[in-house]
Amino acid sequence: MTTHHFITRRTFLGYAGTSAAALLAGLPPVEATPVTKAGDNAFEPDIALELTAQPQSVALRSGPATPVWTYQARVVKGDPASVHASPGGYLGPTLRVRRGQKLRVDFVNHTDQPSIVNWHGLHVPADMMGLPRYEVKPGEHYRYEFEVRDRAGTYWYHAMAAGHTPEQVYFGLAGLLLVTDDEEQALALPRGEYDVPLVIQDRTFGDNNHLHYLPGTGPEAAPTHGSSPQAPGMGSGVMGGSGMMGGQGMMSGNGTSDGMTGGGMMGGMMGGQGMMSGGMSGMMTRMMGFFGDTILVNGKPDATLKVATHAYRLRVLNASNARTYKLGWEDGRPLTVIATGGGLLERPVQKDYVMLTPGQRIELWADFSQDAVGTQLALMSLAFDGMSGMMESTMGEGMMGGGMMGNMMSRMMSGSSLADGARFVILKVAVTQKADEVLELPQHLSTLTRLRAEDAVNRDRPRIFRVTMGHMRWGFNGRSFQMNEVTPDEIVKLGTTEVWEFVNNMMMAHAIHLHGLQFQVLERRNSPQGVGVVEGCVDDGWEDTVLLMPNERVKLLMRFADFTGSYAYQCHMLEHAAMGLMRDYEVQPAQTPA
Structure with a gap:
């Protein structure tokens, strides 16, 4: 594995030749000197960018400007057209690159929280992926250097930070990355x-x-210089005892945390000392999205x-x-x-x-x-049929009271007048x-290069990942996110093709995303019928994110190529991931030394 390029604020100011006052004032720093990768020759980028996360106020509607966080970018080396500003909104600039180009991005964090940039959908080395373990503190800098290996397509980048990803993306830290290649250029598009x-x-x-x-979040909230794997505000006082979802209400009908049925979840939310007593909206946002x-x-x-x-x-x-x-x-x-x-x-x-x-x-x-x-x-x-439809089918119309009650429950659980x-x-x-x-x-x-299921080393025994919930935390197979934790069934070998099967026993949908690779959808089972959803899933090409409906099972076919190291798999409903529905997986060399 290559070493990650972590540079302290002091080091960055030193090699950039820029004073602290100038940097904090937002003046453009001079070009940084190259960082040499361990064991490699100096990386010579075709395109070098500086990408800064910072607070700003933008006019989104008539009246006062809206405080946001946003990305600003400038081209240090290469084609100036690589960066396209996004006028009028808060989104980061669109980055345009070509397959085969070497890209350097110097990320500078001018927010008041730890952060890192995640390259969603790209196939890059693990230390270039932008996972929470690489987040940098306010005022610090991280250097990305990688070759663009992906097919022409629409990718994106967004903030990641342990416990703060939903907040940072919500307040603006996201942008598009568009890749082109010769095959695409030859088409009359x-x-x-x-x-x-x-x-x-x-x-x-x-x-x-x-x-x-959520209360206490956003650019105008109190600075948060620490880092936590929990969502903001999710302390032990909310997690423990008979809080929002106490006792067996958190469990499934048989008293296990293996899944969460409608009756078990609703019992926890509606009954006793839990859900209906204060703080419901914030807690539902954290748990449901x-x-x-x-x-x-x-x-x-x-x-x-x-x-x-x-x-x-x-x-x-x-x-x-x-x-x-x-x-x-x-x-x-x-x-x-x-x-x-x-x-x-x-x-x-x-x-x-x-x-x-x-x-x-x-x-x-x-x-x-x-x-x-x-x-x-x-x-x-x-x-x-969003939340309310799935509740009705899971729990029965008698419990939910039919359409109007179901719609009211959907709005209550989402905290929005625009129901799921x-x-x-x-x-x-x-x-x-x-x-x-x-x-x-x-x-x-x-012309797509398709993987073959018969080449999978586990074709007859797919790895099973069940969406679970217990003790106020989402998880896969009963395990919630822990920084740098990988279990034996989350270790794969470089150069192998595998089948992974994701199983959703919940009454909620999830967005399953794998970092560092693209996969192909092999099959869907137990898909909900007659709800006007599954027929709209496009499973014909390559993907990195897939919709997993309640009670559905989806098999994915993927190959672990080029890079070793620790990546992640998660639900991309960001509050779900912040509440534990994210885990690491590790790609080990094909031959592990004794």
Whole structure:
């Protein structure tokens, strides 16, 4: 393994040749001298960037500016077009790179919390992945150096920190990373103004246009210079005794923490001294995930996309903390999918709707050439059985009281007036001008190299990872997140292909994400029928994040190539991960020395 590039604030100021006063004032530091990787020659980047996380106030709505955290970037070496600012919102700049390029990113943390940048979807060395074990304190610096090995596609980067990831992403620390390659460049795909990213997030605005999340969080909260593997505010006083979910209410019907049935969970929430006595909204947010009541696209509320009568490539990212979207056009026209999170599909796939869970990306071919100027469209999140529907099916209509009661429970548990699974407008589209060019949809997009299940070393005995809950903590197989902890069944060998099966015994959906690689979906079992969800999952290509519905089992096929070291697997519903639903896995050399 290579050593990680951790540089203290004092060292950084020294080699950058910049005074502390200038750095803290936000003045651009001079280019840092190269850091040599242990045992290697000096790394010579094709592109070198400086990426700074810092507080800022932005005008998102009329009235006072909104305090956020945001990423600022500048090109130190290479093509200036590698960085595209995201005007008008709080999102970090879009980074554009080419497969095969060597990339150096100097991350500078000017927030008041520990943080690190996670490269979501990229195949990079373990110490370049950006996991909590590498977080740097306020004022410190971390250097990333890696070759871009991934296929052309839509990836992203976001903050990670033990206990603070949901908060930091919520308040703005996220941005897109777009990769291109020769195969993609040879296709007649929409480019330039017709290649449009759509980053979808849900937020809630409180007083004075401030973003409302959890008490004591955000850029204006008291500084947090320590680090904890728990979510903010999750101390022993809340975790222990007969708190929110005391006694057997936390357990499944048979009294084990192996799963959490509707009756067990609801008993813990609704009865005794627990859930209904104060602090319910904050606790439900931490346990179930944050659901906002305002939809933002590219960091802006009430967004409208003005288009010409032309074909567009819409790169859609769900960067919400917990909300899953059911994408569909309001007028019922089908969605044409050309790529998933790991790049282009072999051929276009048409869907009536597409499910997009947190962390997932999808690319759509949207052709407005047959729409008249003046046409108004809407990209929707269509209605589906979210929390309330799953409660009703798990616990019975008699307990929930049917549709209205179920909807009320969904809103109570999400803490939002915009319930999980509700129907709402994501983006308005206005056709405002005529375009002369006509672009035809390519029927062949890519040649995919597929893994073979018969090559898996554990084809007949997949590794099983069950989503569990116990003692107020999410977990896999009964184990919650512990920094740098890996158990024997979380160790794999370099150069092997494996099948991993994720099992969800819960009444909640989860977004399963693996760091450091892309996988292929082998099969889904026990998928909920008749709820208008699973038919919208696009499992045809490469992915790094997959939707796991209540009671569903999903088999994934993956290969551990190129790098040894410790990575992570998690739920990308960020509050779930902060509450334990994240674990490390370790890739060991094929031959381990005796």
